Amino acid sequence: MSKYTRSVTVFCGSHTGNKPEYSEAAKALGIGLVENNLRLVFGGGNVGLMGIISNTMLDMNGAVKGIIPKFLQKKEGQHSRVQDLIVTQDMHTRKDILYKEADAFLCLPGGIGTFDEFFETLTWKQLHLHDKPIIVVNIANWAEPLLKQIHAIVEQGFADPSILNLFEVTVDIPETLKRLNQAFSK
Numbered sequence: 001m002s003k004y005t006r007s008v009t010v011f012c013g014s015h016t017g018n019k020p021e022y023s024e025a026a027k028a029l030g031i032g033l034v035e036n037n038l039r040l041v042f043g044g045g046n047v048g049l050m051g052i053i054s055n056t057m058l059d060m061n062g063a064v065k066g067i068i069p070k071f072l073q074k075k076e077g078q079h080s081r082v083q084d085l086i087v088t089q090d091m092h093t094r095k096d097i098l099y100k101e102a103d104a105f106l107c108l109p110g111g112i113g114t115f116d117e118f119f120e121t122l123t124w125k126q127l128h129l130h131d132k133p134i135i136v137v138n139i140a141n142w143a144e145p146l147l148k149q150i151h152a153i154v155e156q157g158f159a160d161p162s163i164l165n166l167f168e169v170t171v172d173i174p175e176t177l178k179r180l181n182q183a184f185s186k
Helices: 020-035 048-059 070-077 091-100 112-126 144-155 161-165 173-184
Strands: 006-011 038-042 064-069 084-088 104-107 134-137 168-170
Touching (some): 006 112, 020 038, 020 048, 020 173, 038 048, 064 070, 091 112, 104 173, 112 134, 134 173, 144 161
Parallel strands (some): 006 038, 006 104, 038 064, 064 084, 104 134
């Protein structure tokens, strides 16, 4: 295992999506995390974008920590190459560890599980339960509907405009790594 300076929890799809840019970004993120001595903390599966990021990092001897609930071991497949793997009894325990292990959160393309994790992390930041960076990585504009919805709840009076300052949006992996390094150098 490589030595790492910080840990980044990544929320992303257990599928690869239908644009090659998603898989390309996942691979680039894995390379970038290793090159910047950052540890990946993720859901512990070996499928989709999660599998691409973790496999890329493992191929480069990067630091990877997986957290998977027992019931998903069979459904998604526990990543057999991850040495630092925690098996939890339920999703709540998994998410608690994902959050505690993070120095920052990245939200890459994904489905409702990705959105669930993003919104919970955002809500916790709004409630001052953490002050860690949250970055939505808007690869190929996948997050546009999500971002429009967040703006809509502000416009409709269901959230204070200050929530827009609780996260940032980047458009690619180089910009994301630059923002992480800036956040970690503070």
